[in-house]
Amino acid sequence: MVVQLFNANSNSAPPLWRIERKFYITSQQIGLACGLLRHVCRRDAEHPVGQITSLYFDTIDLNEHRKSTSGDFRKDKVRIRWYGESDCRDEVRTxxxxxxxxxxxxxxxxxQKMEVPADLLTMPYLAQGIIPKTQLHAMLATFGYFPLDMLWPVVVITYWRHRFIEPLTGVRVSLDYRIRSTMLRPSPGNGERELELMGGVIEIKGTSIELPPTLRQMGMLNVDWSRFSKYSACIDAHDEGIGTVGRLSPSGRIV
Structure with missing residues (x-):
């Protein structure tokens, strides 16, 4: 297995802190939300729409998932992410x-950017984590992150994202939907693949907790700021019994 690593500049400034607000929307609201964002925002010029896939890692007892569901102050998520559809024919993927x-x-x-053979992004290799665990933990150490327990690949999540820029402030806005997941660990989960959550989520990322005036028009969607997590919502859905009411909805909501 050949992994090409692109080293980050060790002298570069640390990443900036930003405020991330999430607004869960129902399946029926996705079209209206997309139209509203196109009206008040600019489409992202470089990547206006596309598919995103993330392989999430956690401890064997899902510590980070439990922190997310309990609303802990400190949360850390480790994932490997790539872009584009699964039928991409490139031999090497970023x-x-x-x-x-x-x-x-x-x-x-x-x-941290890497290039790997495209075969490593298929299911047999996803369950192995794409890259060796020793390399994963060594790279996390360069971020200053030292998990106490070994991290394991837990779930693959794929979704479609529309990207926008709020023109007055430059705040980045995205609309994510068609959120599908496949569990890699034997528990929790029912062995299902491509389990799709209902609804979508609007994410707003900037340096202020206040919404720009243009985005306050989202009030017509009758949505509230939530701590919706794709990672935790997908795990919860797999953990529920097949046919459970509200299984594919966020915790506390039945849509």
């Missing part, structure tokens, strides 16, 4: 190891 850390409402993201 991937990114990401450490996303949140402390209350504020968060940062460290990122």
């Amino acid at each position: 991937i990114f190891l990401e450490l996303k850390s949140k402390r209350g409402f504020a968060g940062t993201k460290h990122r």
